[in-house]
Amino acid sequence: MKIFNTLALGAGLAGLLMSAAYAEGLQGKVIGFSQIGSESGWRAAETSVTKAVAAERGIDLKFADAQQKQENQIKAIRGFIAQGVDAILVAPVVATGWEEVLTEAKEANIPVVLLDRGIEAPEDLYLTSVASDQVKEGRVAGEWLVGAVGDKQCNVVELQGTVGSSPAINRKQGFEEALAGKANLTITRSQTGDFTRSKGKEVMEGFIKAEDGGKNICAVYAHNDDMAVGAIQAIKDAGLKPGTDILVVSIDAVPDIFAAMVAGEANATVELTPNMAGPAFDALDAYLNAGTAPEKFIITESRLYTPADDPQGEYDRRKGLGY
């Protein structure tokens, strides 16, 4: 199974990696990567994409899995500094407590790039941070829905992420921004599905019962694809057609949502790209070879995918990325 994945990975990457052309600049460089762990499919994809992109560019990538612990990450970064690597990538597990170890890196003249999450530390301690704009993700999803519905009256139900988590707060905010001023679109119900399939399904079941067997629901917006996959099953169990009777829009672009699109059961997803390393390597290339300081915050693209975007192809391509 592993071998198969690696093969598929190579095939999938050919289309995914636009930046491969600039690869020569980091040839032979040693870069350390401290990854949080593998708590989700997306994280696993990020790891495999990072490894693949590094291989493509001829980078000697030192990979360290922190298993969700900051002390492991700090240990790994100190190890990278001691080895005298050319640069360090960190996907920080928490936002605080990084000053000391980043100062050590700075003193050793090793640029640090943050992936995927921000930290609370002086900005001069790291070169740049590569992350998605979660508010924008929500906005893109909302804008798609506004366009898809037109002037029709539409009651939207929302499946939130884990209460209090930043993606839940930001994706909710962005979506609401997109819907602001559209009188025909109202969010009638909003509950947490904890980012999981089973809770997404359970919550959607409840919504359907509470909204006249689902007849009062025109669309469901899920903060991640997993909850949307659960919701789709709940809609089907209630005898309705997901994607037709109830529109389904979500965020992340994991393979299974493309499978649902192929079946006509999901309408749109916004990609949270697992390729954070590509832009990071671009920035490092420019910095190490030309001395150009990159922007402090590099925002990855939040691309919208709909059934018009070859969902079968996307499914096949992503299936190999470790989701």
Add this chain to the structure above:
Amino acid sequence: MIETGQKPVLEARGIVKVFGQHRALDAVDFTALPGEVHALLGENGAGKSTLIKILTGAYQPDGGDLLLEGQPITLRDPLHGQTYGIGTVYQEVNLLPNRSVAENLFLGRQPTRFGLVKRREIEGQARALLARYGLDLDVRAELSEFSVAVQQIVAIARAVELSGKVLVLDEPTASLDRNEVERLFDVVRGLKAKGLAIIFITHFLDQVFALADRVTILRNGRKVATQPLSAVNTTDVVRMMLGKDLAFEHHPTSLSGGPQGAVRVEFKGLGRKGMTPFDLAVHEGEVVGVAGLLGSGRTEVARLMFGVDAAEGGTITVDGQPVTIRNPAQAVAAGFGFCPEDRKLDGIFGDLSVRENIIIALQAKLGWFKALNRDDQIELSGRYAEALDIRAADHDMPVKLLSGGNQQKVILARWLAIDPTFLILDEPTRGIDVGAHAEIVRTINRLREEGLALFVISSELDEVVAYSNRIVVMRDREMVAELHGDDIAPDVIVQSIAGTRAEVRP
């Protein structure tokens, strides 16, 4: 009953306490005068401990009044009782064994400076306090390093310091030797002279006469009488307690002829580390008594026989057939029963019903899938409860609500229910009062007459004498002598235990 000129410190009027269907106390009056030792007597189940718990605040009465120096009071809990000057010392010292003596004395009220405990000052005060009780010891040492008697006195000192009007002593002498008892009594007499009212609960009648001024006797939840001890003698007291004259038979001559029946259980070379291997055969209709001091290995022998501790060598045969006993389940399968010394810890299932406690061993023997149905259970528990005269209002009540003597009978009933070949009783009368003693002794004799083989450990010499066909004497984890016939007498046993008599190897 109140003598002229003396107003009671603590008075209880018409106290009623009901547990479920059971009326544990029925309109009981009780007074404690300053400067007296007032003994509280009664059989197990008479209501002694219930009354004490009400006087100290552990229970709340369902009827009646408590008065302290003439004022009605309501006690929420023992701590609350303490604030009124009522302190209690229990049989099991309930202090912290792994803290120092000084800490135990001042726990919860340490003198402090800036929130820090003033260790020096505590230790000084502790020494001064204990000196008044005639104790001179290292107050920094852990409490557990001292004998039970000393711990008991420390507990009394603490209780008196905290309360100071009424002191309840709940069987304080149960685990003390004669000298320790005397020492404790001196302390109590000193407190009495200071004007404390002392309520004294014990099973030992001689101690009551030695120490107490008045006695109140309870029977079946009612007060029988309160009398000055100068006006009564032992026989009066026993008669009031039991409602009948107690005849404690001496060693019956009918037993002196030695074993009559066939050998039922035979142990050969049974032993394990720290325990000299022993040989012993127990016959049908025979009681083998075991005498020896605490720590002589008598309990260890019983545990080996029953497979609680696995033997490291030796063989066991039952009716001539070899059996393997490496755990109690195998012992039960071989028809053995064992009433352990510590009833509460190893014997009863407190939250289970009387009925379930009686049938549990039979059920364990029958296995998981041959369940006794409810009618069988009721029939069995009814039969053995009747045969052993177990007094319980209802067999569905938790066994923990029964008195100690009745609990012991429940465990005995449990073993009779499996129709045993061999019964081991370890201190069957421990913590049970005089009336129930006699009853247990009668039961043992009856079981022997029915043909059972018994092995009975007891530190009550007159009891062992009363039921044993043979007595095995133990010393230093070894069976050192076997007594038969006329040798079965308390003074011979004492000599044998002490090792001053020519020994007869078993």
Add this chain to the structure above:
Amino acid sequence: MTRPTVDLRPTTQPPRAPSRPITSLLVRPQVIALVAVLLVNWALFPGFFTITWQDGRLFGSLIDVLNRGAPVAILAIGMTAVIATKGVDLSVGAVMAISGAVAAVLVTSGVAAPVAVLVALGTGLLCGLWNGILVTVLDIQPIIATLVLMVAGRGLAQLVTEGYIVTFSDPLLIFIGTGSFLGLPMPVIIALVLMVAATLIVRRTALGLLIEAVGVNRSAARFAGLSANALLLIVYTFAGFCAAIAGLIVAGDIRGADANNAGLWLELDAILAVVIGGTSLMGGRFSIPMAVLGAMIIQAMNTGILISGFSPEFNLVVKSAVIIVILVLQSPLSARLLRRLPGTPK
């Protein structure tokens, strides 16, 4: 060689406790709590009790409560027995993840579904047996012994799934999670059958009494000739088996094994269900049906919160408030207060 050991005088039967009238069953705090929660749900959402027939199955919020409550109810059935022995099993959530993962990986790699289900159940049995061995042979405190598998088990499940959500389209597994029989969802049927079977087994055999005896006093149980260790092994193994069933249901429900989230924190819900059902963490008396009722109270609350339209920030507050009320109602203190109310028989 057997003779009567004591003379058997004519016996008078001890007074037999009158069998409880059915009304006393209805005023148990758990039943009152369930009814109260359901009524609140009804007040929040008037259609709560509406049940319709749709696509050959019953359909409605009440059915959802039963269906969603089933996995925790199944866990609670096993957990009740463990808690009755004065133990606890923290690993059931992780065992759910393992069982789902095993079944999903097997069917996706072409193993026949019935075999996959049996292997998954077998894995659950093994996990439970492991816990039992730690508790009995090594004599480790249950909370620590099962913590091992709680932590390591989820990792094991992730190892089995290699970190992916393994999706499947096997009809048997999906049927276990989402199918229906006699109009009722399969999880409800499974929970019901398991509840009735477990109750019958413990009450018609001596197992129930012996388990309670071990829970009340393990030392006395040994002295009475009970094989306490064998019972403990059985009880933990049964808890593992129940967890495996729940794991299959949860996986079948979402058509995939989600090693990260399947059964996450459900061990706590299961313990709570048992406690709400009136079984003490100190061991002893237990009731499997009441624990199942406890699971339904928890789920009725969850469903109520879902359909109430409250903002999700209130979920845990509401839940904990209701649970506190139920536990206070059950406490010895309130039992004493109730007895003191005028008009109640002493």
